[in-house]
Structures are given as structure tokens and as C-alpha cells.
Amino acid sequence: MPPAVSDAGPLIHLSQVGQLHLLRELFDVIHITRRVKEEAADTGVELGYEDARTVKAAIGEGWIIVRDVPDEVAATVELLAEDENISTTDAETLLLASMNGTENVLIDEKILSNLARMRGLKIWSTWTVLLEALGRGLVEVSDIESAIAELAERRHKLTPEQAREILEAAKLVSSKRKE
Numbered sequence: 237m238p239p240a241v242s243d244a245g246p247l248i249h250l251s252q253v254g255q256l257h258l259l260r261e262l263f264d265v266i267h268i269t270r271r272v273k274e275e276a277a278d279t280g281v282e283l284g285y286e287d288a289r290t291v292k293a294a295i296g297e298g299w300i301i302v303r304d305v306p307d308e309v310a311a312t313v314e315l316l317a318e319d320e321n322i323s324t325t326d327a328e329t330l331l332l333a334s335m336n337g338t339e340n341v342l343i344d345e346k347i348l349s350n351l352a353r354m355r356g357l358k359i360w361s362t363w364t365v366l367l368e369a370l371g372r373g374l375v376e377v378s379d380i381e382s383a384i385a386e387l388a389e390r391r392h393k394l395t396p397e398q399a400r401e402i403l404e405a406a407k408l409v410s411s412k413r414k415e
Contacts, residue, residue, distance in 0.1 A: 237264045238340055240360065241333040243326065244268075244275040245344035247300075249362040251276075251287035252390060253383040256294060258369045262360075263340065266300045269332055271325040273302045303332055320351055333357055362387075363402050371409045380406040 240263040247268070250256045259266055268276070277295060280288020294300040305313060305328045317327040326348050333341045334355060341357045342365070343349045349359045360368075366383060369375045384399045394402075 237262065239263055239265045239267060239336070239338050240340035240342055241267045241329060241336060241338050242272065242300075242342035243329045243345070243348065244272045246342040246360070246362045246365065247272070247276040247291050248280075248287055249344065249387060249392065250365060251290040253379075253386045255366065255369070255375065255379070255383065256287075256290050258365055258374060259342070260294075260299050261372070261374055262365065262368060266294075266342070267303050267332060267336060267338065268300060269305055269325065269328040270302055271328055275325060303336075305332060305335075309335070320347075322348060322351070330355065330357075367402075367405055367409055370406055371413055373413060377403075377406045377410050 240259070242259075247256065247266075250258065273295065277288050277292040281292055291300070295302060309331055313324055313327045313331055316322070316331065317324045320327070326345070329341070329343070330348070330352060333339075333352070339356070339358050340360060341352050342360045343352055344361050349361070352359055362383075366375060366380050370377065370380060381403065384394065384402060388394060388399070
């Protein structure tokens with residue numbers, strides 16, 4: 237199982253639907269920046285969010301590892317963020333993946349996904365993680381249906397058409413798994 241670098245979105249979303257543990261099944265380890273930790277765990281714990289506690293527990297267990305972006309890269313982070321009109325946190329995530337030689341990046345944001353692809357990285361969104369887990373028999377189609385419903389309630393940016401496409405893909409993956 238390869239390692240991965242993660243942005244906050246997939247950690248938060250998978251935790252919200254009770255499926256954060258799938259990352260442990262799919263990857264050796266998940267690396268995150270200190271800023272991603274603040275976004276996905278620290279701030280949420282302060283606000284009393286259960287999903288943030290789950291992320292913080294995974295960090296405590298050691299399978300999500302917080303990595304510092306070296307100070308000498310700070311100027312590159314700022315330049316990348318400004319040039320690509322992305323947040324400093326997102327720029328750090330991309331640079332951490334490049335610095336680690338990690339090809340797998342967990343990202344839900346479209347702009348960031350496109351930038352990562354341009355850098356030759358393999359993108360794993362919340363949905364590709366769930367579909368991969370389905371293909372490996374770690375979840376069922378009903379789990380993906382529940383995730384779609386749960387995240388819709390939390391105002392996840394998923395259109396009805398995207399939800400339908402994900403569900404169709406889940407049914408296809410499930411039928412192939414049973415063959």
C-alpha cells in the first residue's frame with residue numbers, strides 16, 4: 237500500500253460519514269501539513285465537531301502523520317499560492333506531495349485537483365476513495381448512498397447529477413465485484 241498526502245476536505249468528509257478508517261486500508265500512511273491538521277482537526281475539536289475528533293484520533297494513532305513544510309520552501313509556497321490563486325494550505329499540500337515523492341494526493345477541490353494532475357499526481361477524492369473501497373469489498377453500495385445523503389445534508393458541493401453519477405459508478409463497481 238502506497239503512502240498519500242491529504243488536503244483537509246477528504247479527511248473531513250470521510251470522517252463525517254464514518255469512513256475515515258478506509259484510508260488506513262488503502263494507504264500505508266497519510267501525510268498532512270500542520271495547516272491541514274489545524275483545518276481538519278484542531279479547529280473542529282475546539283468547536284465540538286465529532287469528525288474533527290476522529291481525525292485527531294487518527295493522528296494520535298500515528299497513521300496520519302503531520303509533516304512540517306521546511307522554512308526554506310516558504311517563499312515557494314507563497315509564490316505558488318499567489319500564482320495559482322489557491323490557499324497557502326493548498327500550496328503546502330501540493331509541495332509536500334512533491335517533496336515526499338508521493339504520487340497519491342487526497343483532494344476534493346477541482347482547481348487543486350487540476351493543479352495536482354498537471355504535476356503528475358494521482359488524485360483521490362472522497363468519492364474515489366469510497367468507490368475503491370467498494371471495489372475491494374470494504375463498503376457496500378448502501379454505504380455510498382448514505383455518504384451522499386449525509387454530505388448533502390452538510391451542504392457538500394455535490395450536484396444531483398454528480399450524486400447520480402457516483403451512485404451509477406458504485407452500482408457498476410459492485411456488479412463487477414460480484415462477477
